Amino acid sequence: MNTAPLTLESLLVLDAIDRRGSFASAAEQLNKVPSALSYIVQKLEEQIGVTLFVRQGRRSVLTPAGQHLLEEGRKVLSAVSKITEQTQTIAHGWEPKIRIAIDSILDNKIVFEVIARFLSEHPSIEIDIREEVMNGAWEALIRDDVDLVIGAPAPIPNQQGIQAVQIGKLDQLLVANASHPIFQHKQPLSKADIRQFRTVVVHDSAKSEIPWSNNLIENSQHFFVTSVAQKIDALVAGIGIGFLPKDRIQQHLENGQLVSLLFSENVQMANLFMAWKIVNHGKGLQNLKHSLEKAFQKR
Numbered sequence: 001m002n003t004a005p006l007t008l009e010s011l012l013v014l015d016a017i018d019r020r021g022s023f024a025s026a027a028e029q030l031n032k033v034p035s036a037l038s039y040i041v042q043k044l045e046e047q048i049g050v051t052l053f054v055r056q057g058r059r060s061v062l063t064p065a066g067q068h069l070l071e072e073g074r075k076v077l078s079a080v081s082k083i084t085e086q087t088q089t090i091a092h093g094w095e096p097k098i099r100i101a102i103d104s105i106l107d108n109k110i111v112f113e114v115i116a117r118f119l120s121e122h123p124s125i126e127i128d129i130r131e132e133v134m135n136g137a138w139e140a141l142i143r144d145d146v147d148l149v150i151g152a153p154a155p156i157p158n159q160q161g162i163q164a165v166q167i168g169k170l171d172q173l174l175v176a177n178a179s180h181p182i183f184q185h186k187q188p189l190s191k192a193d194i195r196q197f198r199t200v201v202v203h204d205s206a207k208s209e210i211p212w213s214n215n216l217i218e219n220s221q222h223f224f225v226t227s228v229a230q231k232i233d234a235l236v237a238g239i240g241i242g243f244l245p246k247d248r249i250q251q252h253l254e255n256g257q258l259v260s261l262l263f264s265e266n267v268q269m270a271n272l273f274m275a276w277k278i279v280n281h282g283k284g285l286q287n288l289k290h291s292l293e294k295a296f297q298k299r
Contacts (some may be wrong), residue, residue: 005047008080011073012115013040014052014062018070021059055266095282097126099146100135104202104228107148107248108270110299114291118284125284131227136205141275147285150292153270165273167296171269175258178236188262198223198240200231217276232258243267 004041015039016026027034045052052066062070072153086096102111115127118180132140137152143158156164176182185193198221205226223240225231232249235242236257244258276285 008042010044011077013037014070017060064117089124093283095284098130098284101130101140101146101149102133103137103151104131104133107221110295114295118288133202133205148276150274151272161278162275163278164273166271167274168272172243173246174243174261174263176241178259188264190264198233200240200242
């Protein structure tokens with residue numbers, strides 16, 4: 001059985017010749033003699049039946065076929081390099097990938113600032129972010145779909161092996177577009193007043209757990225969206241009214257796009273948590289959640 005003609009060594013040789021412009025200069029880079037490189041290239045050309053280099057003055061230049069081979073080959077070299085880095089990372093207790101669910105209610109700014117610093121220190125670790133809503137974040141952690149949830153609301157699931165720390169509280173306001181007809185009603189508003197109008201509600205992203213909604217106005221007509229960002233846009237557009245975290249809409253309040261409404265009922269406050277599985281001892285997760293805890297404590 002014939003061995004495959006294309007090897008990592010031959011790809012490295014092609015890459016060096018292309019970058020350095022000559023066999024002699026590439027040989028110096030690879031700590032080989034020029035004749036060794038010539039043999040590798042000649043053997044490869046014979047086995048695949050393609051001319052890879054032509055001479056242009058003192059330079060060795062890739063043919064179109066050679067350019068294609070090297071372009072695709074560099075993808076292979078990059079993948080091999082990545083595998084090597086990840087293997088070394090795992091050997092030292094650092095996981096190659098951290099999967100994170102961020103609740104839609106949370107402002108991503110703090111999280112992404114921490115992750116940016118983390119990745120600058122650990123560039124070989126991949127981060128996989130997904131957005132969840134309410135019980136959807138807890139469900140993702142319970143099902144091992146993610147390693148860390150950030151901004152999940154109370155209550156913490158009664159599930160063995162989950163550890164959680166509080167990272168903040170929701171300060172929610174009932175708001176609407178300044179031109180909304182609800183402002184014709186006397187404030188503070190009652191639930192009966194609110195039920196006369198369409199309320200904008202974010203779908204719980206839980207698939208198998210019982211979904212729930214925070215501060216849901218029952219018996220009103222609902223307009224459903226899939227994220228808090230969509231809810232903000234819907235309220236600014238005047239589609240309905242709804243509760244939103246004050247820190248997410250401060251700019252809209254200041255520019256008058258949204259106006260706060262007085263409500264006669266107590267607005268349900270919710271604690272926000274960061275949580276993970278106790279059995280996960282990866283150094284990357286431990287380092288990242290520690291940095292996140294410090295960042296949220298400074299708020």
